[in-house]
């Protein structure tokens with residue numbers, strides 16, 4: 001892929017011109033040989049869309065990259081093994097998972113930069129206009145406000161879910177382990193609670209584990225059928241493992257403050 005101009009900060013009131021449709025000469029060029037981070041909410045949406053388990057999804061479609069965090073990886077989408085290294089969800093007519101495409105695909109050409117914090121309330125966001133050299137969408141005349149782009153691409157949900165993840169990921173980046181450090185059992189547990197949520201749901205059936213980590217019964221029950229609750233419980237579980245912060249459940253709201 002070519003270089004992207006990531007330096008153009010745009011404030012929330014300004015507008016930009018862009019459009020992407022099958023008529024652009026570069027249609028689907030950006031779906032090939034791309035380094036795409038997948039966030040936990042991306043995986044929830046995609047594995048549901050594909051009707052496979054999170055375990056299958058991780059095995060078939062992801063790779064671990066230890067780049068900006070030496071002890072905890074990010075997950076990236078595995079490209080196909082063809083000559084274009086195209087996205088596995090790309091067809092001749094475009095994206096086959098469009099309504100559930102990952103955050104990075106739906107956000108482009110906007111990039112959302114978040115000032116990291118373990119607390120969601122202390123995170124602050126800025127938007128940048130990303131311009132890849134090959135992308136002709138910037139030559140189209142359709143004008144957007146940032147709020148319109150967010151609305152059009154259903155980014156609210158993704159921003160909210162990713163904010164929860166950023167608070168946990170920020171904690172993971174700070175190496176919050178005791179003197180024993182990270183071991184393989186803890187590593188597997190944290191990966192499961194972050195990304196392999198079907199297996200995490202199975203783990204919750206273990207009464208011993210629920211007791212050990214003092215997981216409220218009501219929360220466990222809700223997590224059996226609600227993927228979002230399960231994901232937030234996974235994040236709370238990670239925080240508990242790393243800091244001892246109790247897993248609490250008030251007024252049906254587990255989202256971190």
Ligand code: SF4
Nearest residue numbers: 031087089090095105
């Ligand atoms: S998920 Fe869809 S939009 Fe994103 S790279 Fe793959 S084919 Fe393209």
Ligand code: SF4
Nearest residue numbers: 020026028030135137
């Ligand atoms: S390169 Fe740009 S205009 Fe072309 S398909 Fe991708 S996002 Fe759309």
